[in-house]
Amino acid sequence: MTFEREEFRAGAYALLPAIIGGVPYGLVAGVAGAVSGLTPLETMASSVFIFSGIGQLIVYQLIGSGSPTAVVLLASVIVSLRLVMYSAVLAPHFEALNMRWKFLLAYLTTDHGFAASVLRFQKTEDPHRRAWFHLGGGVAQWLSWQPFVAIGSFLGTQLPASWSLDFIVPLSFLAMLVPAIKDRGTAVAAAVGGVVALAAAGLPFRLSLIAGAIAGITAGFFSDWRRK
Amino acid sequence: MNIWMIIVGAGLITFVMRLSFIYLHGKTSFPAWFHRSLRYVPVAVVAAIVLPGIAMQSGVLDVSLNNPRLLAGIIAGLVAWWTGNAIAVLVVGMSALWVLQIWV
DSSP states (O other): OOOOHHHHHHHHHHTHHHHHHHHHHHHHHHHHHHHTTOOHHHHHHHHHHHOOHHHHHHHHHHHHTTOOHHHHHHHHHHHTHHHHHHHHHHHHHHTTSOHHHHHHHHHTOOHHHHHHHHHHHTTOOOHHHHHHHHHHHHHHHHHHHHHHHHHHHHHHHHSOGGGOGGGHHHHHHHHHHHHHOOSHHHHHHHHHHHHHHHHGGGSGGGTHHHHHHHHHHHHHHHHHHTTO | OHHHHHHHHHHHHHHHHHHHHHHTTOOOOOOHHHHHHHTTHHHHHHHHHHHHHHHEETTEEOOSTTOHHHHHHHHHHHHHHHHOOHHHHHHHHHHHHHHHHHHO
16 A cells, blocks of 8 residues: 555644653553563563553552453453453544555554544545554654563662652542543442442452442442432 | 563553454444443553552551651642642652651
8 A cells, every 4th residue: 555645644633642651651651560570571572562552551550569361351441341342443443454554554543643533534535545644643642652661660669769750650540530420320320439449448359440440430430320 | 570471461462452353344333331331441541550559558557647758648639630640649749758757
């Protein structure tokens, strides 16, 4: 497929805000990996395999608290459910592409990349131009994310435990949580999710996160069900 | 070895979710309830990490002034609410924890 330079650059440019915001986030993710006991190699491998800030942070948090493999994987399923929706929305736009392209574009799909592409695709009909746009954003984000995760993963192993750097993980989630509470439904989901996770702290296999997540989603869902 | 199972497994799960409908080539629409529940996934999951992360000390629930993580978390939460700036939350939250750990 011929290189659509203009679309590729437009894709990268559209994600510039996400890329700049991703710098401290990448550092935090790298430090979180190190603090949870992963070597820089393991942190980097997980960053390449997962390539999702929230996905990586959940995995590090659960590994750090000694969760069994099955629970970590179940949590990964829950946090990546939204990616299934992105995939469904993008699918018709990528239908004409071959499998190699589909695999590549799927792998590079992020929250910001999805949003930028969906907006752009309303104006571009040509599937090749669409593909290059999505690729440009994904490659730019990938190339800017990985070095900062790497730096964080080295820093995290150098810094002394008395600095309590593990606290960065709940803090970075807190910074995501507060702006995401926009209405009654999301407030109920957050309150129930948090309280149930606390109440369930004694559950075996570190199932409290899963219990909290499912309870919070259900509570949020029914809290605005009654209104409609 | 277990760590590598998690790394590869979580990576595969994330990739399969991303690929799902792109591979099956879409035109599929979800039932409305699925869309609506997705709205609550991030807040519920994130809150289920944040609350135990700040309200528990060495695996035990500690809602008291002796828990510097709880106090630092509340201060950081207020900063998040006022500014919406993630970097400010990290800087203030970590600084508060360090000060409180010396103090408390």
